[in-house]
Amino acid sequence: MADETTDTERRKAWMSLLAKAPEADLLDLWRAYGTAPAFDWLRAPEAGGVMVRGRLGGTGAPFNLGEMTVTRCSLSLQDGTVGHAYVQGRSKPKAEAAALIDALMQTGAAAEIQGRILAPLGNLMADRTKTRAAKAAATKVDFFTMVRGDNA
Amino acid sequence: MYVAVKGGERAIDNAHAWLAEERRGDLSVAEMSIAQIREQLSLAVNRVMAEGSLYDPDLAALAIKQSRGDLIEAIFLIRAYRTTLPRFGATVPVETGEMRCDRRISATFKEAPGGQVLGPTFDYTHRLLDFKLAAEGEPATAPQSEGRTDPTPHITGFLQGEDLIQTEPRDETEPRDITRQPMSYPADRATRAQALARGDEGFVLSLAYSTQRGYAKNHAFVGELRIGLVDVEMEIPELGFSIDIGEVQLTECETVNQFAGSKTEPPQFTRGYGLVFGQTERKAISMALVDRALRWEELGEDFKGAPAQDEEFVLSHCDNIQATGFLEHIKLPHYVDFQSELELVRKMRREAADNAAAQEAAQ
Known part of the structure; x- marks a missing residue:
């Protein structure tokens, strides 16, 4: 049971990473991986909308903020392993690559996919996040108090 | 006919x-x-x-x-x-407290934990045209320093600690979706929020401004304004668990407004809320002010007849696509309608002339 939870957590992590990955970065790494496994579509890539919700006051009742575009697909490898993808945007190639990676991560190829695709992708995205945070930090105001009058 | x-x-x-x-314009321009x-x-x-x-x-x-x-x-x-996109579902409400902030300021607490982070703002620019932009050239690289890795806490959380501000109690009511169900009145606050979040910036701005000028006055402080990226999470039915399906940039504004109190409750600050896609702070602040003005009934205030308090007025006019659709349709051919009006005016004029002639003959 503990293993199952861990497996779910791991899958959740890679699927989330793939969903948020910039299309160009993901496709570059996928092409560089160089293997195109045979598969059958269970659900061909389809673009759609998802209603994004917020909470009133940040913490209160949910409300509908607006939609975002998402592309989803499902496929099965020759050995029957099923891969799913729900990725941001309208790119069918991105969804296909994400679903193939999701499937391969459940096979013996997992370590290689992790090392050659997911880890470098995660690093790229983490670097960008870090750079934005560093630029934001440089715009933080340092207050200083001016001495008033001459009663110093 | x-x-x-x-x-x-x-x-x-x-x-x-x-x-x-x-x-396309001038073809000699790229x-x-x-x-x-x-x-x-x-x-x-x-x-x-x-x-x-x-x-x-x-x-x-x-x-x-x-x-x-x-x-x-x-x-x-x-x-x-x-309208052409199939709807895959709705997300788990975003956690703005987890936002990776590019900008985060508070007009109420100078020493807010997390600091006053200006971000890429027009504030404090001199609003002088920069002719350097008319020439080509790359900007200097923005300086960096040690970035935060922890989430930035919400300012209202500090006031809530002392019970000085209303809470926004967590609730899981399924919100009404105005893209699926026609609007009806009275609308609840979540429905108003959806309409305002997609409402016209100019219209919402003007209404918010009217509240500052004294129509439905409820003096607002910007308790917090934050802009940044948040993860968007959704339950995936075929998986049986949720994943992040993307990340979006949001602008969130929380206002702290004049207190309300009653015989049973001590005075407390009240709040207005704005949340908008993208870096859109004028709109988010405006939304928060209008949200607060529309809460008059819930907060036991008087209806002062101000436009910003009138839910039906605000919600039925804030959508610029509805507005422009109705406004612009009047330029399209109305030949037949106009023909009937023309006939009517001619007939009335004829009758008036006949009556006048009859009166003259009688005298």
Whole structure:
């Protein structure tokens, strides 16, 4: 049971990473991986909308903020392993690559996919996040108090 | 009598061909790419996403190009496109407390934990035209320092600790969706929030301004304004668990407003809330002020007859696509309607003249 939870957590992590990955970065790494496994579509890539919700006051009742575009697909490898993808945007190639990676991560190829695709992708995205945070930090105001009058 | 009129096909085709040519402009000037619009006119892209109510920067950039920069026309294109998308579901509400903030300021607490982070703001610029931008050249690299890795706490959390401000109790009520169910009144606060989040920036701004000038006065402080990226999580039915399906940039504004109290409750600050797609702070602040003004009944305040307090007035006029659709349709052919009006006026004039003649004859 503990293993199952861990497996779910791991899958959740890679699927989330793939969903948020910039299309160009993901496709570059996928092409560089160089293997195109045979598969059958269970659900061909389809673009759609998802209603994004917020909470009133940040913490209160949910409300509908607006939609975002998402592309989803499902496929099965020759050995029957099923891969799913729900990725941001309208790119069918991105969804296909994400679903193939999701499937391969459940096979013996997992370590290689992790090392050659997911880890470098995660690093790229983490670097960008870090750079934005560093630029934001440089715009933080340092207050200083001016001495008033001459009663110093 | 209904008279069908045919014709105009050639004129329409030719008008559209000329539109395409005018859109492209002088051929000796390089054509803009969608990526250029997305990257370099990003605040226009943000407005189109917010009011088009669809987060997709590339589509918004395309719409801006197609509309020749007419943002309401671009919003119209996005609204039309979004109706063609199958709906996959709704997300788990975003956690703005986990936002990776580019900007985060508070007008109420100087020493707010997490600090006053200005971000890429126009504030404190001198609003002088920068002619350097007319010449080509790359900007200097923005300085960096040690960035936060922890989430930035919400300011209202500190006031809540002392019970000085109303809480926003967590609740899991399924919100009404105005894209699926027609609006009806009275509307609840969640429904109003959806309409305001996609409402016209200019309209919401003007209403918010009216509350500052004394119509439904409820003096607002910007308790917090934050802009940044948040993860968007959704339950995936075929998996049986949730994943992040993307990340969106949001602007969130929380206002702290004058207190309400009663015989049973001690005075407390009240709040207004704005949340909008993209870096759109004018809109988010405006939304928070209007949200607060519309809460008069819930907070036991008087209806002062101010437009910003009138839910039906605000919600039925804040949508610029509804507004422009109705407004602009009057320029389209109304020949038959007008013909009947013309007949009527002629008839009334004839009758008036006949009556006058009859009276004269009688005298």
